Amino acid sequence: MRLAFVDHVFSWPPLGGAPADLYYTMRGLQALGHEVRLFYGAEPDNWFLSEVAEGDLPFECERVEFRRGEVTPKNVAVRYREAVDAFAPDVVFNCFAFLIKPFIAEALSHYPQISRFYAYEPFCPRDYRLWLNFKTCPYNFLTTPHVCGKCAWQRLWRSLRTGRPDGYAWEYQATEAYTMAYHAKLLKSIQDYSAIIVYNHFTKDLLGGHNANVHVVGGGVNLDEFPYYPLEPKAEGEKTIILMTGRAEDLSKGAKNLWTAGDMLARERDDFQIWITDTDQRMDTDWFKAIGWHPFSKIKEFYRQADICCVPSVWEEPFGLVAVEAMATGRPCVVSDVGGLQEIVVEGETGHIFDRDNPAALAEALRKVLASHDTRRAMGDAGRRRVEEMYTWDRVIERHYPAMLEEVLR
Amino acid sequence: MSAPKSVYIVVSYAPGFHKLLEYVRKYHPEARITLVHPRGYTATESERKYIDDTVECPSRSLSPPSGWWGLWQLSRELRQRHIDHLGFQYESITLRLFGIACQPKECVAWLGNGQLLQLPLNLRATLADLITHRISGYRVMLAAAWHAYLLGANNEPPERPRR
Structure with missing residues (x-):
């Protein structure tokens, strides 16, 4: 045809x-x-x-x-x-x-x-x-x-x-x-x-x-392009990376909420760093880093380096491909309760779903995932299985x- | 735009400003690109990739009314530099007047729909240009209002649906 x-x-x-x-x-x-x-x-x-x-x-x-x-x-x-x-x-x-x-x-x-x-x-x-x-x-x-x-x-x-x-x-x-x-x-x-x-x-x-x-x-996703990388335990002093990909400069993507949630977490711990794909580095701090806009091939490398993927969109994200890509790589996802995202992530199994536009709820969800490597690994593995079954x-x-x-x- | 030796670009906070710098660098690899920015502004890494130099405006903003004095002061300095090209992302009456005051060889604006606009460097032509566009703009704006408010007025607004 x-x-x-x-x-x-x-x-x-x-x-x-x-x-x-x-x-x-x-x-x-x-x-x-x-x-x-x-x-x-x-x-x-x-x-x-x-x-x-x-x-x-x-x-x-x-x-x-x-x-x-x-x-x-x-x-x-x-x-x-x-x-x-x-x-x-x-x-x-x-x-x-x-x-x-x-x-x-x-x-x-x-x-x-x-x-x-x-x-x-x-x-x-x-x-x-x-x-x-x-x-x-x-x-x-x-x-x-x-x-x-x-x-x-x-x-x-x-x-x-x-x-x-x-x-x-x-x-x-x-x-x-x-x-x-x-x-x-x-x-x-x-x-x-x-x-x-x-x-x-x-x-x-x-x-x-x-x-x-x-x-x-x-x-x-195409599983050949998003191979599974099991989460490795962090070395002493090594920071857990929370990654937000996509058009982070777009306000509807919720980067501001992620920054606020990060600010809340940074007051109680220093074992994490947030990376977002934004070119504006004016918000950069010790725990927040704008890594710029990168080609598709490079983004896959960021998923591998990350430990958690966060999609804090505040608009009704139609699908939320980045969550599926992160799950395919074996990363737990913390996503807002919008559009297609809430249909992709299974609460408590492959990640967490938080109340949109609520930085405190996002901070709480991140706190749960940051708590232990074993939880992240289990969620990441479950995410990979879900992608293999439904989203290839x-x-x-x-x-x-x-x-x-x-x-x-x- | 002919091949310039020096291009001065006024910083913009609109989305895609770094793309504009990338575009200018791509098409004028030999030109010295200078970023014109307000006092206290720090160029981002993605902007620094494409620029050679920066020049600071004495005011903290480029917008009226506080920006006017700063831009006027800066225009005196830029006039002495005999710059080739001065560019803006989008355009405004303030920036156009700033362009005239700087007396570059060419003054251009890159608009959001990809249009590259050659700006006239004399006051009368600038005002005529602005008035022409404002008239056509107001015509469209009023036509849209006519349709939105008068032709749609026969329908009672529904109750705000709950979701």
Whole structure:
């Protein structure tokens, strides 16, 4: 079967879980004998975006290039349509594209389409994280467009009035996401997808019956890339490393709570050090270290060096791939009770789940894991077993995709 | 941007500032890159990788109103250095006026959507440019408000759902 994957914001090395998820899904489907091709958007004039390292990708890629000023919703849709039509796929996977995604869906509506929602982009026109005032927003753009429209305007008007909006505000303006016509287009695209893949049941509930064929498919890891390293006991005076990976500079990832919890722990003990993948070293102390942003290969080395992995996200993390990667390496995980994370970690068995946005609860959870090497080792081993059973890419692909593709083409 | 010998970049706290430095270093490997920062600012390690020098503004902030005096003082010093390029991440009226006062050969801003903006170095053109963009910006902003508040007003807001 010929499968086209369209991702307007693909990055490699990956900037977050979504590109990594796409990479492994494509690789898995390729291993099942499908012919896969990735169509990704490239903006060579955009200093903010890094070039995709196509040489590191084991499947066919087609770069859909947009020069400055060419990135308009209609233009993007037309260019993807031209590129995908030349490939003539049997099924199109419509992946990450934020507010432009309904335009791409419309342009490719002559193919059976499977949409992958990596975050909450259809549910909020102002922020793909469905995050309002440092909390999960209780509204949903699909059902309350008039409330969400005002909310989006209140956040974005300052950027809009400059005449040079950037990022999300630019997409909001370019797609006219403030109009009911956009809302209708979004709803239609969701209803027309042959299938929709989401990461967790919270997202499925948000789709609220607009599409009958919604699949909850978690991410996974490739065990060859995340070999098991049993936790070794610490030598006298050696510090226990607590690692937080991912976009730590993003406030919704909860690095601030981790710092506060670390500060609480540092008042009572000095046997630990927190490493976070952030480039801002202004918060560095004896026990807190920003290790910078590193390529994918290097992150694996950090998991090996770490003793505990912490994912303190305060937004509804759709999946939480970093927790699975750490568990595969044999590390216990301390995670917040959000989105997919709470479905990955088993409380008390593979790690601890703490109350989101509560640094004291995080400190308490870390205290439990820091208490003994044997506990960490037992949790790490249990985590590895859980990943082997449920979260290897081979298992994820075999369990969900062949049946889904068959159903879509029926 | 033609090949400059010296590039002065005003520090920004916006996300991706180190990427901007990386970008400038990549495209101008020979240029001497100087970071312009407020008093008390320490460049991070990821920033230090790409810069050759720093120059401190006498004020503790670069934002108005306290930043204006500092930037004015600094602009006198930079004017004497005859700098080639002065750059900002994003742009503001303060930074544009600072750019005019420094009298570099070229003044640019790198915007969030990847746009590299050549900023005019005379006051009249700067004001005209700002007014043009403000007018189009206000037009979009008001159109969005019209849709969000007036066209959506027929629907009664629902009770705040509980989760």
